[in-house]
Amino acid sequence: MESSDTVLPVLVIHPDDNCAVALEEIVSTDPGKCIPKGHKMATKPIDEGKPVVRYGYTIGLASCAIAVGDWIHLHNCKSRYDDRGNSLDPQSGNANDTQYE
């Protein structure tokens, strides 16, 4: 993470949350810690298989260990219902499995 006196432009919605929402893009030399605007950043370490919590509710499970400051998205968080999301491109959200011809 950045040094402790840096105030990151993030919003923590609920005290139980283990992630925050980036109100502005967060740039880092570590690609895993670059957070696009509107995306989520881990504020607590999350073990593989444990809930990712936003709004005070579980929004998915960590599909691998997530460290503080990590970008949380399709590459490390999975739905308990929908298994297609994780096949999509994390940056664009586009599907790679649509057959066009």
Add this chain to the structure above:
Amino acid sequence: MTPNMNNSTLPDWPGYVRPDGQLGIRNLLLVVYTVECSRFVAEKIAAEFQSAQVIGFHGCYDNPYAVRQLLALARHPNVGAVLFVGLGCEYTRAEKLAHCVQQSGKPAESFLIQANGGTLTSVLRGKERLSALKARADLAPRCRMNVQHLTIGCECGGSDSTSGLAGNPLVGKFFDHLVDAGGTALFEETVEMIGLENVLTSRAASPSVAQQLSATYAKAENYCQRVRQYSASPGNYAGGLTTIEEKSLGAFAKSGSRPIQGVIRTSTTPPHCGLWLLDTVPDNHYIDFGYTNPNDSEGITALVSCGCHIVLFVTGRGSLIGSPIAPLIKVTANGDTFQRMQGDIDFDASGILAGTESLEAAAVRLQHAIVAVASGQKSCAEALGHHEYLIPYKFQNRNQPKDQCHS
């Protein structure tokens, strides 16, 4: 002190009184095609009339869900008169639809293209009949309307992270005020409540409503599993939403905080005022009619078929759609999207996340914007001539709850 949305602080406006007692905020002419084959003629007829809109059903084989929706939209209080245009071969009968609408007292007529000649003669005949219908619709009596007479629906589409943080909570706040003022609020998208069964049932107005909500939720989750489709799009993921559960929590914020009075089906009107959940998910049937919600316009059309005078549409990524019978008011809490699509989006709620406007203040401003549109001001989509809709093949039982009608 928080600003207040008391009725007395808001202006009333002249509405249109329908023969069945309903009050409308527009006096539209509606041209309805009963099969894709008659759509071209229907559109040509309507093109000559400023206040005319077109809807229809594409299928040749009839579908009870679609027929009920055509009728509900034709009887909508914003519609002053209706012309049904059929080809002649199809199962759905234009003359029967016209007869049903006439029984509510509303001017309605029909004709079949095959019995009338071809394209040119049918367009000519249609224009002549629509002129006659317009003369009758123009005589609609007026009376004062205010927010308590309104039924407002909400939908979200092209959601991003701002939708759940501010756009949808804003509509929820407005819905609380609408319900407190004696109005009627409708939300839908049960396929975007995945993972929220307990949150949903905890909002029930009574134990029996909680059971209804629980069954409605279970049906939606089961349907998603069966068709292997959840209601999240590439744009949602690009906008920062990672799972359907996360999107659902944001989407559900549109419902506000008031008790849910019950569950209604497509093409039925809420039995009384307050907050209602519209269930658009197909019921069990020998054949499934495809995906849960094919696009935003399908859900909006279903909301309008339940009598919504206006539908609020919350977007994050951006949207430009409209709606043919009830004005669509588009809201975004994403300031970049608003700047990019100013001519398409009615309401900028980006101040909520920027910290320059409170949710409450934005809700008051939204209510004034809604009253302005109810009074006749065109929404962005209306001004641009947008009129997207979708009436699909679908199966829903008629019987739960019983068909209710204000008339």
